[in-house]
Every structure is written in structure tokens, then in C-alpha cells.
Amino acid sequence: MATLKRENPTLLLGLSMMDTGKRNVNEVESCGYEQCALGDKEAWAEPETIFTDLLEGLDFVAFNQMLASFGRDYANPGTWDEPNPRVYSNEELGMDYFAERMVNFSAFLHEKYQKPVFLPYMAIATATWSDSNEDGIVDANEVNKDGWTSQAQTVYGAMRAKQSDLLSAGLFGYATMALFDDPRHDYGGYQYFMNNEYHLGIVATSAVDEVDVAAYGDLEEKGNILESLFGSVE
Numbered sequence: 001m002a003t004l005k006r007e008n009p010t011l012l013l014g015l016s017m018m019d020t021g022k023r024n025v026n027e028v029e030s031c032g033y034e035q036c037a038l039g040d041k042e043a044w045a046e047p048e049t050i051f052t053d054l055l056e057g058l059d060f061v062a063f064n065q066m067l068a069s070f071g072r073d074y075a076n077p078g079t080w081d082e083p084n085p086r087v088y089s090n091e092e093l094g095m096d097y098f099a100e101r102m103v104n105f106s107a108f109l110h111e112k113y114q115k116p117v118f119l120p121y122m123a124i125a126t127a128t129w130s131d132s133n134e135d136g137i138v139d140a141n142e143v144n145k146d147g148w149t150s151q152a153q154t155v156y157g158a159m160r161a162k163q164s165d166l167l168s169a170g171l172f173g174y175a176t177m178a179l180f181d182d183p184r185h186d187y188g189g190y191q192y193f194m195n196n197e198y199h200l201g202i203v204a205t206s207a208v209d210e211v212d213v214a215a216y217g218d219l220e221e222k223g224n225i226l227e228s229l230f231g232s233v234e
Contacts, residue, residue: 001054001057001058002057005057012059013057013059013060014058014059014060014061014062014118014120015051015054015058015061015062016062016063016064016118016120017044017047017051017061017062017063017064018063018064018066019040019043019063019064019065019101019105020043020046021036021040021041021042021044022036022040022043023036023037023040023092023094023101024036024037024091024092024093024094025037025091025094025096025097026091030042033104035094035097036094037094037096037097037101038094038097038101038104039101039104039105039108041108044105044108044109045112048112051113052113055113055115058113058115059115059116060115060116060118060172061109061113061116061117061118062117062118062120063105063109063117063119064119064120064121064122065098065102065119065121065122065123066122066123066177066192066193067093067095067098067123067124067125068124068125068148068193068196069087069088069125069127069128069129069147069151069196070085070086070087070088070128070129070138070194070196071085071086071125071192071193071194071196072084072085072086072191072192072193072194073085074086077192080190083191083194085129085136085137085194087128087131090151095154095155098158098159099155099158099159099161099162102119102162102171102174103162103165103166103169103171104169106119106169106170106171107169107170109170110169110170110171115170116171117169117170117172118171118172118174119171119173119174119175120174120175121176121177122155122156122159122174122175123176123177123178123200124151124152124155124156124176124200125148125193125197125199126145126147126148126149126151126152126199126200126204127143127145127146127147127148127195127196127198127199128143128144128147128148129142129143129147129195129196130142130144138195140209143195143196143209145198145199145204145209149222149223149225150223152202152222152223152225153222153223153224153225153228154228156176156202156225156228156229157228159229160228160229160230160231176201176202176229177201178200178201178202179201179202179203180201180204180205180215180219181198181200181203181205181207181215182197182198182200182201182214183207183208183209183210183211183212183214183215184198184210184212184213184214185197185198185200187210195209198210201215201222202222202225202226202229203220203221203222204219204220204221204222205217205218205219206218206220
């Protein structure tokens with residue numbers, strides 16, 4: 001960090017942590033809030049040592065968010081080549097409280113480290129999976145690429161509605177992870193979200209998952225996600 005700043009005097013640096021805290025609306029123990037969907041102070045405090053050690057060189061602190069309706073089972077993820085998929089309910093993920101959680105997370109970091117806060121990316125995968133043949137394998141024909149579009153749209157809209165609260169909590173900006181879906185995102189890699197890795201963008205195309213190597217130019221807006229994020233364009 002010191003080397004980067006010495007070579008680039010106008011560079012602003014931050015360090016981003018993942019939100020690995022509990023999210024279930026039915027969990028209340030040790031989270032520090034009325035329910036864990038609103039935040040998990042115990043988990044958010046875990047990186048304190050490294051943040052404190054590097055704080056002098058940080059211009060801001062940051063956190064990121066990645067959510068999907070299905071992916072590897074966090075309790076039993078399986079192997080690199082043979083993942084164990086799991087479908088998560090909105091209650092398990094605390095989706096109805098996402099924006100409030102972001103306000104709480106921002107306030108927690110801002111108060112703890114006395115630095116501006118940034119959310120460099122939100123990744124909300126828009127596909128769903130139904131194991132129609134009950135074999136525990138995510139087959140391409142079982143994935144509905146638009147199944148969670150309305151959920152993502154709702155979340156992004158809630159974030160927009162909370163902008164004043166987020167600003168008051170110390171957050172100076174947030175962004176989505178990807179503009180376009182990538183039909184081979186992390187293809188051959190660990191793929192925490194499995195087939196949902198291909199649906200992390202806020203704009204889709206007709207590219208076929210795992211077949212095409214890049215997005216096409218025939219852009220397809222996902223519901224009203226763009227409007228939820230940025231407001232209507234006259």
C-alpha cells in the first residue's frame with residue numbers, strides 16, 4: 001500500500017471485507033441486533049486486527065455483498081468438481097432486510113474505524129433452480145435464468161430508497177458487481193454459486209451458459225432493475 005501511494009500520490013486505497021455473518025430472520029443469538037437479518041456484529045468485527053494494522057494507509061473501508069437463491073451448500077459445499085447444491089429461502093438470506101442491513105453494516109464500520117465507507121459491489125444472481133428430477137445435480141434445463149429477477153429488482157429499489165440513510169451511516173457509494181451476465185464466469189473454477197455465476201449482471205443477452213464464451217450485443221434488460229438502481233430516465 002505504501003509503495004502504491006508513493007508511486008501514485010493521488011491514489012485512494014481501501015480494504016474490502018466480505019459479509020460472512022448470519023442472515024436468517026429466525027436467528028438472534030450473538031448478532032447484536034433484534035434479528036440476524038439486520039446484521040451480525042460478531043462476524044463484522046472478525047477482521048479487526050488487519051483493518052486496525054492497516055488503518056493508517058486506508059482512505060476508506062469497504063465491504064461487499066454476494067447473494068443467490070441457490071449455490072453450494074455453505075454447511076457441506078462438496079468438492080471442486082462435485083459441489084453440493086442448496087436452495088435458500090428469502091428468510092434464510094434475510095432478503096427483506098437487505099437494505100437495512102447495509103445501513104447497519106456501514107454505520108458499524110464507520111463508527112469502528114472512523115473512515116468513509118464504500119460498497120464496491122453487490123452481486124445478486126437472478127436465476128433460480130428447481131431439482132425437477134431430484135438427483136441433486138444442477139442441470140441446465142432446471143435453471144430459470146429470470147427466476148430471481150424480481151427479487152433483485154426489489155433489493156436494488158430498497159437500496160435506492162435508503163440512500164439518505166446510507167449516506168448518514170458513512171457510505172459514500174455503492175455499485176453492482178457486473179453490468180452484463182457472463183456465460184462463462186469462473187468457468188472451471190470453484191464457482192461458489194454454481195450455475196448462478198452466469199447471472200450476476202444487471203443486463204442479460206441471449207448468450208448460452210457454458211456454451212458461448214462472451215455476452216452478445218443483443219442486450220436484454222432484466223425486468224426493471226436498471227430503473228430500480230438509477231431511477232427513471234426521461
